Structure formats: structure tokens, C-alpha cells
Amino acid sequence: MLDQTGDGHLDWPDLAAMARELSTRLDLDEPEETRLYDAFAAWWRELQGALDTDGDGRVSADEYVAAVPSLAGPALIRVAEVLFDATDKDGSGSIDADEYRTLFRTAFHRDLTITDGTYGQSTFVGDFLSFMSGRRTSTPFNPLLADA
Numbered sequence: 685m686l687d688q689t690g691d692g693h694l695d696w697p698d699l700a701a702m703a704r705e706l707s708t709r710l711d712l713d714e715p716e717e718t719r720l721y722d723a724f725a726a727w728w729r730e731l732q733g734a735l736d737t738d739g740d741g742r743v744s745a746d747e748y749v750a751a752v753p754s755l756a757g758p759a760l761i762r763v764a765e766v767l768f769d770a771t772d773k774d775g776s777g778s779i780d781a782d783e784y785r786t787l788f789r790t791a792f793h794r795d796l797t798i799t800d801g802t803y804g805q806s807t808f809v810g811d812f813l814s815f816m817s818g819r820r821t822s823t824p825f826n827p828l829l830a831d832a
Contacts (some may be wrong), residue, residue: 686748699728702708709790710770723766726759748764755816764812768805 686694688701701726707717735743735751771779771787779787780802 685739687745693744694748696725696728699731700773701722706729708765710787711790712770716766716770719766720770723759723762726776727763728759731755749765749824760813760816761809762808765805767812768808771808778804779808 685700686702689695700721703721705710707720710716712720730749731743732741734755734757735747737747738744747779750820767787768779771783773783773786774780784803
């Protein structure tokens with residue numbers, strides 16, 4: 685899922701491709717686009733520092749699988765926060781059902797059946813981190829980056 689270049693490894697071009705695709709799909713302007721790229725770049729540095737055990741400058745599938753459950757660090761939190769902020773169009777501090785559906789429809793080409801309620805930043809970030817670190821599956825997040 686994260687290997688966007690299809691070369692069998694995770695490296696900066698993979699995460700840059702995800703950032704570029706999300707930025708395009710969400711139609712982000714400056715400074716939001718830069719914030720998203722910066723968040724993905726910091727996440728790459730964090731992943732590389734923690735997972736690149738053989739020092740080849742990239743992360744193999746085995747390296748990723750061995751350590752990913754412990755990787756919900758500050759950089760991935762920042763990625764989630766930037767996505768949340770880009771989604772919270774009215775600046776209310778929460779994502780309403782329409783904003784949530786718009787995020788998934790626009791950024792991830794997924795339709796959701798959420799009909800009411802709001803999604804606070806801490807819940808959004810927690811769900812995103814749990815999914816990305818392999819702690820639990822999530823119906824809306826499962827196909828998250830498969831098409832990026």
C-alpha cells in the first residue's frame with residue numbers, strides 16, 4: 685500500500701507521491717500544501733531512522749512489518765493533524781458528517797455511509813494512527829492509500 689513506486693521498498697519518493705496525490709485531490713493551496721509535504725517528509729525521516737536497519741536508505745517490507753506497530757510517533761501524528769485541518773473547512777475544530785464524507789470522496793475516492801455526528805481531531809488522529817501503525821483495521825481507512 686505504501687510502496688507507490690512499486691519497487692518493493694518504502695522510500696521518500698513513495699511518501700512524496702502520496703503527499704502530491706492527496707494535495708491534488710484535496711485541492712490544497714499554500715500554506716496547506718507545504719504543511720502536508722513537510723508532514724510527510726518528517727514522517728519519512730522518522731520511518732527511515734526507526735526502520736532502516738540495514739542502512740540502505742530505504743525500508744523493506746520486512747523492516748516495516750517488524751517495527752510498524754510501534755510507529756505512531758510525532759511525524760505521523762502531524763500528517764493526521766494536517767489532513768484533519770484540511771478537512772475541517774469551517775474551522776470548527778471538528779469534522780461534521782459532510783466534511784468527513786467529502787474528505788473520503790475527494791481525497792480517497794471512497795463513499796462512506798456516515799450520516800450524522802461530528803468527528804473530533806483526537807478521534808480522527810487516533811483512528812488514523814491506529815490504522816497506519818497496523819494496530820487495528822478501519823472500514824473507512826482500509827483502502828485509504830491503495831489508489832494514491
